[in-house]
Amino acid sequence: MPRYDFRCRSCGATFELRRTMAQANDPAVCPQGHPDTVKLLSTVAVTGAASGSAAPQPPSGGGGGCCGGGCCG
Ligand SMILES: [Zn+2]
Numbered sequence: 232m233p234r235y236d237f238r239c240r241s242c243g244a245t246f247e248l249r250r251t252m253a254q255a256n257d258p259a260v261c262p263q264g265h266p267d268t269v270k271l272l273s274t275v276a277v278t279g280a281a282s283g284s285a286a287p288q289p290p291s292g293g294g295g296g297c298c299g300g301g302c303c304g
Contacts, residue, residue, distance in 0.1 A: 241265035 233252060238245045239261035246262055259268045 235259070236271040237261075237268045238271055239263065239265045240267045240269060245271070 232249045234247050234249050235255060236245060236247045237259045242261065242263050242265060244261055244263060248259055250257070256270070258266065259270070260266050261268055
């Protein structure tokens, strides 16, 4: 079960809760009983190929006379 970090905006305490992902966005209550808490973004190492590389198109050269007539194959 993943762990989520929360921070209380009333007393500034940080605490963590274990809850299912379905409950990740549910409001959490501070251990001191304050309902005004925010969920902290946990440090998740996300690695991925995010940069899309557009390969340059090769210039279309002028057709020669060789392969046009079937002499090469
Ligand atoms: Zn609190």
